[in-house]
Amino acid sequence: MKYAIICGSQREDSQSLKVARYIENQIKALFPESETYLLELATANVPFWDPSIWAGAEKWKQIWSPIAAELQSCDAVIPITPEWAGMATPMLKNFFLLASGKEIGHKPGMIVSVSSGRGGAYPINELRTSSYKNNQLCYIPEHLVIRFVTERLNEAEAVGEDDAITRERIDYALNVLEVYAKAFQGIRASEVIYNDKFKFGM
Numbered sequence: 162m163k164y165a166i167i168c169g170s171q172r173e174d175s176q177s178l179k180v181a182r183y184i185e186n187q188i189k190a191l192f193p194e195s196e197t198y199l200l201e202l203a204t205a206n207v208p209f210w211d212p213s214i215w216a217g218a219e220k221w222k223q224i225w226s227p228i229a230a231e232l233q234s235c236d237a238v239i240p241i242t243p244e245w246a247g248m249a250t251p252m253l254k255n256f257f258l259l260a261s262g263k264e265i266g267h268k269p270g271m272i273v274s275v276s277s278g279r280g281g282a283y284p285i286n287e288l289r290t291s292s293y294k295n296n297q298l299c300y301i302p303e304h305l306v307i308r309f310v311t312e313r314l315n316e317a318e319a320v321g322e323d324d325a326i327t328r329e330r331i332d333y334a335l336n337v338l339e340v341y342a343k344a345f346q347g348i349r350a351s352e353v354i355y356n357d358k359f360k361f362g363m
């Protein structure tokens with residue numbers, strides 16, 4: 162099983178990246194046979210969408226094609242976003258403009274949102290509403306909100322009860338995602354779901 166982890170913060174060395182790396186390590190610990198692909202949008206230099214992508218412009222071939230190849234080989238997607246002004250980041254929304262059904266369609270997605278305070282609910286709602294229609298990513302019911310993130314996941318072992326329950330919840334969510342990822346391989350094997358006429362959802 163291969164997992165794509167998309168870190169949506171636009172800041173280098175962000176708290177979201179800390180969470181992304183923790184999740185990547187936990188995937189390796191829980192499922193030693195698995196592979197991961199971590200895309201850090203803050204440093205990946207992915208431009209904002211423009212119409213030249215549809216004309217097959219060279220710049221998009223260079224930048225997007227290697228990312229697309231990684232995504233195509235993944236079985237599950239974990240978008241991670243900080244809550245910024247009550248929203249998911251523009252870079253993460255841009256990622257969902259660029260990623261098509263060919264890359265992430267009919268794969269289970271598990272959203273992770275990050276807040277330095279008590280926030281984090283709004284990006285979950287936003288992504289569930291408006292990031293999957295054209296690319297057919299399938300969000301599972303489980304998601305994670307990492308609140309008070311600067312106090313979480315900092316040491317090798319949990320520090321205090323809140324950090325411990327956060328880690329326990331992450332493991333639970335990753336185990337749930339693993340079950341969905343296995344089941345969705347069967348879904349992608351079905352010819353029923355591929356229809357060029359209706360490929361963009363409604």
Ligand SMILES: Cc1cc2nc3c(=O)[nH]c(=O)nc-3n(C[C@H](O)[C@H](O)[C@H](O)COP(=O)(O)O)c2cc1C
Nearest residue numbers: 170172175176177243244245246247276277280281
């Ligand atoms: C532009 C901006 C807007 C923010 N808005 C919110 C917000 O609406 N709710 C919230 O809980 N935290 C907000 N924060 C704080 C983030 O939760 C905090 O920066 C946290 O570390 C996650 O962001 P990071 O992954 O970029 O580090 C905001 C931070 C920035 C830079």
